[in-house]
Amino acid sequence: MTRKRKLGRGVSVVGAGMSPFGLFVDRNSTDLFIEAFQEMLGSVDKGFEPNDIDALYVGNFTNDVFVQQSHWGAILVDALGLTPRPATRTEGACASSALAFREAVFAIASGFYDIVLVGGFEQMSKQSTEQVAEGLALAASPYEREAGFTYPGVFGAIATAYFDRYGATREHLMNVTIKSHENGRLNPKAQHQRSIREIMSSRIEKAASKGESPPDWQDEKEFLGDPKANPAIAWPTHLFDCSPISDGAACLLLVGEELTASFTDTPIHVRGLGQASGRNLHTADDLTSFEATRFASREAYQMADLSPSDIQFAEVHDCFSIAEILHGEDLGFFEPGTGFKAVEEGLTRLDGPKPINTSGGLKCKGHPVGATGAAQLIEVWQQLRGAAGERQVPARDLRFGAAHTMGGTGGTCTFTILERR
């Protein structure tokens, strides 16, 4: 194991904002990021002067391909009226802005900067599903692409290995989906704000209004088991196992810990950081576990002097429903092979002992990939401040929350523990 990590200077989050996540074909990356920036400005309790920002770190994955435009650090600094401040773009597939957050923390902890804007964004909705699938597969290994694997396919294969090893079934994936939708309906920024029940009711009404015989689903699992309502994308991955194609942007304001008093009386502090790199499907030592999640979380727990049981709630990278189950085990929240039972027993519900993805997760909040890491950290920040509205974790005295972000098929994983003192 590596030596225990530490920061040379404490770093705190004093503001954050995000655009709604969804399909916004008439808005571009800059529009979305400005909206997130505007909300961030309003979120700083005691206000602050944007020109005090020292630098920008921003994550984005696919704009080079989908928008045919690179060099987004400088473009955003100009759009935000922050020239000539330095800007650095980070790329780590779906963990791009989680890496931006880390770089911003390091820049402040080193003493080089005091106030740093960190964020991420992605615009995907102008592409066809096939184009998005191919573009995202840029983060897979060449061998996986050659074998025809798409992302839903990689996670479908992982699911078959997990099912075979531990006796889980598709029904257990459905439990994740149902829970995500219950949370997403409480998040005004989420792309999908309806429970599975509400989706069923609306489809039944729609069929009736067209004079068609309405489907007679008895419960959510019958709906999710209906191939017309929930077709296979890459069996056993079905449509409702997949996070959506999304547009969106998110940003946070980070400052040196000793400076927080002039921004807010409720700063949230960086308590633990971990990042690791993993192998490919065919070289991984275990198909039912993400080694990079294991290493990243161990590093963060060690730095924070905390254990998995100390983390009161977490955002976990649920690009596909099987991923939330596996990562929950790799983060140490549940023993290997028991993550699917934990979801089934309701342990990860908003009112359970270990709420996971209170935002609705990538599945319902949306997954504009470059914005995802930043948006997960915003959810943790809001929950710790007691500002998550209807989806506020009911437990009192929230002190520790965490965000886990994955890029690729486990190639890049980060785990960040935030603290309210």
Add this chain to the structure above:
Amino acid sequence: MTDHAISDSAFAAFLKQGQLKGSRCTACDVVFVPPRGMCPQCHKADMQWTPMAGTGRLLAFTCIAIGPPWMAALGYDREHPYCSAVIELDEGPRVVARIEGVDTNRPENIRIGTRLVLRQDASDGGDDAPACLIFTPSLHTSD
């Protein structure tokens, strides 16, 4: 043919001749398929080509209904999904490959552990299609 430098292109050329080959680290005696030019364990580049039998068993799979454009060009779609898989070769290394000869419309009938054999005419598709390993279920159940 063993004096070819270790590379993905040489791997693909062997495959087009129906030969599945990996690279073996002469120090660690570990085999890698596709080949690696440097051993990730000892970081030495003393690798030798080593032939593989082309047999193994199914570890994980998926039946893909929405694939990339080059798979759609081969006729695969929602009604005709294709199967991609992780296979453990009998010599130990794992590979990602496509599986043919299974009913992709009845994926619940495909069994983890199924014995598989490399299809000899493994270079499927046109020039645009990437080199890809293709396995089929073994007819010899005693394998």
